[in-house]
Amino acid sequence: MRRRVIPIFASLAGACLVGLLIYGVSAQSASRTLDQQVAEGRYPQAPEANHRLPVLAGSGAISLASFRGRVVVLNFWASWCEPCQVEAPLLEHTQTQLERHDGTVLGVTYLDASPDSLGFVRRYHLTYPNLRDNDGGDFAHSYGTDQLPETFIINRQGRITAISRGEVDQAFLNRAITLAQSS
Amino acid sequence: MRRCPRTLPAALLAALLILLAPSGPGMPGAGTTSASAATAEPGSLLPRIERQVMCVSCKIPLDVAESPQADREKAYIASLIGQGESEPQIKRALVAQYGPTVLGLPRAHGFGLAVYLVPIAVVLALLGLLALLLPRWRREARSRAAAASPRPALDSSDAARLDADLARFD
Numbered sequence: 001m002r003r004r005v006i007p008i009f010a011s012l013a014g015a016c017l018v019g020l021l022i023y024g025v026s027a028q029s030a031s032r033t034l035d036q037q038v039a040e041g042r043y044p045q046a047p048e049a050n051h052r053l054p055v056l057a058g059s060g061a062i063s064l065a066s067f068r069g070r071v072v073v074l075n076f077w078a079s080w081c082e083p084c085q086v087e088a089p090l091l092e093h094t095q096t097q098l099e100r101h102d103g104t105v106l107g108v109t110y111l112d113a114s115p116d117s118l119g120f121v122r123r124y125h126l127t128y129p130n131l132r133d134n135d136g137g138d139f140a141h142s143y144g145t146d147q148l149p150e151t152f153i154i155n156r157q158g159r160i161t162a163i164s165r166g167e168v169d170q171a172f173l174n175r176a177i178t179l180a181q182s183s
Numbered sequence: 184m185r186r187c188p189r190t191l192p193a194a195l196l197a198a199l200l201i202l203l204a205p206s207g208p209g210m211p212g213a214g215t216t217s218a219s220a221a222t223a224e225p226g227s228l229l230p231r232i233e234r235q236v237m238c239v240s241c242k243i244p245l246d247v248a249e250s251p252q253a254d255r256e257k258a259y260i261a262s263l264i265g266q267g268e269s270e271p272q273i274k275r276a277l278v279a280q281y282g283p284t285v286l287g288l289p290r291a292h293g294f295g296l297a298v299y300l301v302p303i304a305v306v307l308a309l310l311g312l313l314a315l316l317l318p319r320w321r322r323e324a325r326s327r328a329a330a331a332s333p334r335p336a337l338d339s340s341d342a343a344r345l346d347a348d349l350a351r352f353d
Contacts, residue, residue, distance in 0.1 A: 006312065006315070006316075009308075009312075013305075013308060017301070020297055020301065023294070024294055024297065078240075078252065079255065080250075080251040080252045080254070080255045081251070082251070111239045111240050111252060111281060112252075112255070112280075113255065113256070113259045113280040113281070114280060115259070115262075116259070134280065134281070134282060135282050135283075136281075136282025136283050136284045136290075137282060137284070
């Protein structure tokens with residue numbers, strides 16, 4: 001009996017390590033829970049709404065919750081991301097339309113150095129507010145963001161109504177404009 | 184079929200040493216700065232820092248990463264070197280810009296804790312295994328030694344002579 005203890009113990013330890021590895025791989029991969037809920041028509045609350053992020057150009061920090069009551073087009077971007085460069089003029093154009101209906105585009109830079117981000121804002125003449133997710137992407141991860149750009153339309157109640165994982169087009173942004181106009 | 188008892192302790196000891204040796208950009212030992220490193224030439228600073236930090240978007244060491252983000256990260260490090268920043272200052276600036284993941288160190292909470300706890304658990308398990316097996320190996324070695332050198336039996340004439348000698352001392 002005693003001779004069997006060691007192989008049993010070694011097998012259990014090996015199984016634990018394999019289990020840990022499987023859990024680690026699944027935990028590290030981006031969550032698609034929000035996408036599923038939006039697809040089913042259950043509009044989830046925007047996660048980490050009270051998470052305060054530093055303002056890109058300037059001092060202080062604000063949270064998504066401070067935009068409650070407005071339609072928000074939450075856009076994760078980085079200066080090195082080519083699709084982000086393509087969609088930046090489109091988002092700026094959307095901002096001018098949303099502003100008239102108490103809505104806003106809210107940019108959040110992700111995995112980007114602030115001098116580069118500021119250069120991007122100047123280059124594309126962006127007027128909408130931009131924040132920095134500078135603590136390792138915790139805020140972005142809560143949205144399942146692992147690629148850029150990614151955009152979320154959040155209604156006046158703080159619920160996500162549409163998600164675009166990739167470059168946005170005018171049709172997608174029109175949904176936000178319609179939402180802002182109708183509510 | 185039994186395993187050779189002489190090779191197993193050596194294998195366990197080797198495994199123990201491998202586990203305790205720091206290696207790779209993600210290990211704490213690899214990220215530390217020695218006194219000589221801190222005073223190195225600026226030209227050698229860029230490749231050394233690139234070896235020690237991660238490309239945050241591709242999650243591989245920056246020196247082997249090839250992506251637009253990696254290029255921007257390298258340019259940012261080069262600009263900091265150009266401003267005369269030291270290695271620790273550059274690392275702090277990188278953490279401020281990209282978050283702690285840029286150093287490649289696992290977080291000390293949640294699943295990241297496993298990176299620190301699993302090696303300790305493995306070392307403790309190996310020590311426990313050694314504590315369990317060593318007495319058994321000793322016992323087996325003793326019994327083998329005893330079996331290999333049995334006491335020679337006396338033949339009858341030697342036994343008679345021994346008895347006679349002992350009787351003389353009585």
